[in-house]
Amino acid sequence: MQPDEALITDLAPGYKYDLVIASVIKREIITEKMTAGDRLELLEALGKAVDRRFTSEAMSLIEPADATSLAMVREAWKLDSEDAHPSFELLTSEEVFGNLCALNPSLLAAIRVQRHR
């Protein structure tokens, strides 16, 4: 097993999902025109995602998602309904999350920072 693969395998799915969502939110913030209220809300959501393991340092390392990653996440969200959220399992699966990390290596950098804590 490659070291990067081990990083991904060992990480809890909740943290994987947080990393993906953080990159997507950052993309929205830097590309979409929005009201100050909406922008503040998104930035505060990023701030709330930070905890003892997912540190602010790791958060600041995450680069905004690129267009392909964003499209992948949006397609996954389309599977969700009121009762079920299969997008969570899909996006945090080793294959899909590995692809997202390949498209946005900053996700791996953020995981490495987490592991050293």
Next chain:
Amino acid sequence: MLNAPHESKPSVVRKRNRPRKYSSEPLAPEIDESELGPCMLALTPKQRRFVLELRYGPAGYGSEIRACRAAGYGTPTSSDNSMKVQAHRVLHDPKVQNALREVGHKIIRAEAFQSIKTTTAIARDIKHRDCLKANLALLDRGGFATETVHHVQVDHQHRHAIEATPKVLERIRQLALAAGLNPAALPPTIDGEVVSKDDNAA
């Protein structure tokens, strides 16, 4: 062994030899189905007959039992007690209840005109003790009710939950820096500014 001769059966003697208050003869006229409402049409013929007997028969103690008998429930020899049970069962059927309500509303609507006539007659009789009441009732319903004026003031201000104040913008800048984003590179916000119609015209 000789069989004992059959004794003649004693005739049925009612415990209380009181004559029935009401005859169980049907009193309701035959009504064409086209004149019945949807709730009446939803009933069985017997239930429908029961409702009509209640509507056209006498009111008061024993009227339900009479209507039950007249509608054909039970047998001619059924006791009042068994008919009481039958009447209770039929009367509490939800379909029958709906039909009774339907028939009742029809009666009220039909009787309303008679009530108007009666009220008018009382209103014209200056010596009648309810003359004033009848006149007031007619005035109210004739569009001359006492006018009341209500002033209702509604203050409604629509505000965005968060406005782009310097404080909010500074908070955004700090959070963006903390998240590793360059605040200067963010696109401008799209908060609008309210311009009143008069200002616009000027």
